[in-house]
Amino acid sequence: MSGMNIGALLRECTRALADGGNDNPRFEAEQLIMRLCGVTRNDMLIFPGLPVTEEQVDSVMGGVSRRLSGEPLQYILGEWEFYGLPFRVGKGVLIPRQDTETIAELGLEFARRRRYPGFTAADLCAGSGCIGITIAKLAKVPVRLVELSENALEYLRENIALNDVGNLCEAIRGDVLSDDTARGLPLFDLIVTNPPYLTEKDMRELQAEVKFEPETALAGGEDGLDYYRRMIPLWSGRLKPGGMLAAEIGMGQEADVMRIFEECGMTAQYKKDMCGIIRVIYGTKNGGNNNG
Numbered sequence: 001m002s003g004m005n006i007g008a009l010l011r012e013c014t015r016a017l018a019d020g021g022n023d024n025p026r027f028e029a030e031q032l033i034m035r036l037c038g039v040t041r042n043d044m045l046i047f048p049g050l051p052v053t054e055e056q057v058d059s060v061m062g063g064v065s066r067r068l069s070g071e072p073l074q075y076i077l078g079e080w081e082f083y084g085l086p087f088r089v090g091k092g093v094l095i096p097r098q099d100t101e102t103i104a105e106l107g108l109e110f111a112r113r114r115r116y117p118g119f120t121a122a123d124l125c126a127g128s129g130c131i132g133i134t135i136a137k138l139a140k141v142p143v144r145l146v147e148l149s150e151n152a153l154e155y156l157r158e159n160i161a162l163n164d165v166g167n168l169c170e171a172i173r174g175d176v177l178s179d180d181t182a183r184g185l186p187l188f189d190l191i192v193t194n195p196p197y198l199t200e201k202d203m204r205e206l207q208a209e210v211k212f213e214p215e216t217a218l219a220g221g222e223d224g225l226d227y228y229r230r231m232i233p234l235w236s237g238r239l240k241p242g243g244m245l246a247a248e249i250g251m252g253q254e255a256d257v258m259r260i261f262e263e264c265g266m267t268a269q270y271k272k273d274m275c276g277i278i279r280v281i282y283g284t285k286n287g288g289n290n291n292g
Contacts (some may be wrong), residue, residue, distance in 0.1 A: 004057055007048025009033060013064050020068040028073055032063045035077045070208035082130040085137065088158045089128055092151025094217040096130040100194055102279040103248045104134045106271050107192045110244050111139035114189060122146065122185065124176040124193035124235065125227075127217060129156040129169070131192050136168040144185060146174045149216060177230045187240045194248040195227035196220040202250075224250055228257050236264040239285040246282035254278040 004012075013029035022028060030041055036059045037052055052060075063076045074080040074095045079088050082096035083104050089095050111121060119141050123132025126145035136143040145160075147153050153173055160169045174181035176193070197220040198206075210218070220226050228247060236245055245266070249257050258268035258281055266283030273279035 004052055005048060006033065006037070006039060006044050006050040006052055009037075009052055009057060009060060010044055010048075013060060016061075016064050017067065022067065028067060029064075031073060031077060032060050032067070035079075036060045036063055070212065072209045072212055075212060082128075083134045083138075085130075085134055085163055087128045087130050087133075088155050088162060090155065091212065092149065092214055093155040094127045094152070094194075094213055096128055099273050099275075099277075099279055100131065100248060102271055102273040103192055103194060103246055104131045106246055106280055106282060107131065107135045107190060108139050110190055110246075111135055111141045114242070115139060115141055119189050120144070120186060121190040121192070122188045122235075122238075124191060124231065125195045125217070126156055126171070127152050127194070129159045129171070131194060133159055133163050133165055133169060135190075135192070136165045137163050140168070141190075142168050142170075144170045144172055144188075146172045146176055146181065146185075148173065148175050149214065151214070152217070177227070177234070179234065182234050182238050185238065187238055187243070189240050189243045191235050191239065191243070191245045193231060193235075193246070195231060197224045197227065197248070197250045197253065199224040199250075220250075223256075224253060225256055225260075228253075228260050232257075232260045233264050236261075236266060236283075236285065241285055244282055244284045246280055248280055249278070251277055254281060257281045 010029055014025045017025035017028055037056045066076050074089050079086055080096055083101050087096050121141055121143045123143055123145045126132055126147040129145050132143040132145040147156055156171045160166055196218050198218045200222050203219050254270055261268035261283045268281055268283045270278045271280040
C-alpha cells in the first residue's frame with residue numbers, strides 16, 4: 001500500500017494541476033482518478049479515506065505529468081463521452097467535442113423523421129465515428145462511415161464494437177475527395193460530415209493541447225474551405241431526392257459554405273450550437289418524398 005488515500009490523492013492532483021496553470025484542476029483530477037483508480041465521484045466524496053495502492057498513485061501522477069506537458073485529457077483517459085455515448089480516443093484521432101453534438105442532433109432529427117425501409121446514411125471524415133455511430137444507435141438506421149486515416153479507422157472500428165452497432169455501421173477506408181469513393185457507394189438519404197476546416201492562420205495559432213491531434217483532421221487550407229469546395233459538389237450528387245447533406249463549419253465560415261451549397265442547387269440553412277454560434281450548414285436535394 002502507498003499510505004495515501006483517495007482524498008489525499010485528489011488534493012495532490014488538484015494542486016499539481018492548478019500550479020501548472022490548468023484551467024479546471026479539480027474536474028481533471030477527478031477524471032484521472034476515476035479512470036485510473038476505478039472509483040466513482042461518489043466514492044471520492046463519501047469515502048475519502050479509501051486507500052490507494054502505489055501503482056494507482058504512480059499511474060495517476062503519471063497522468064498529471066502528461067497533462068501538464070499539454071497532452072489532451074481525453075487521450076490520457078483513452079475514452080470520452082459524446083451525446084451520452086462512450087468513444088475510445090487516442091493519438092491519431094480527433095477528439096469528439098460538444099460543438100459537434102449540433103450536427104449529430106440535426107442528423108438524428110432528420111433520420112427519425114424520414115426513416116423508412118431502405119433509409120441509408122453516411123458519415124464522411126468519420127474519425128472516431130462519434131457522429132455516425134450516434135445517429136445509427138439512437139435513430140436505428142444504417143450508416144456507412146468513411147475515413148482515410150488508418151490510425152483513426154482503428155478507433156472507429158473499436159467504437160462501433162463498443163457501442164454495439166456492428167449490425168448498423170460499416171467502417172470504410174476511403175478518400176472522401178475522390179470520385180471513386182463517391183461512385184463506389186450507394187445514394188444516401190443523409191450525409192453528415194465534420195471535415196478539416198481550420199485556416200492556415202488557425203493552424204499557426206493552435207493551443208498546445210490541440211497540436212497533439214492529427215493535423216490532417218484539422219487543416220482546411222489557406223481559408224479553411226478546401227474540403228467544402230470539393231466535398232459539397234461531389235457528395236450532393238450522391239443524395240437521394242429529398243436527402244440532406246449537413247456539414248460542420250468553423251466560426252464565421254457560414255456565408256462562404258452556404259454559397260457553395262446554393263451553387264450546387266440546394267437551399268442552404270444553418271443550425272447554431274449551444275453557444276449561439278452557427279455551427280452547421282445543411283441543405284436538401286429537391287424532389288421526391290424520401291420514400292426510396
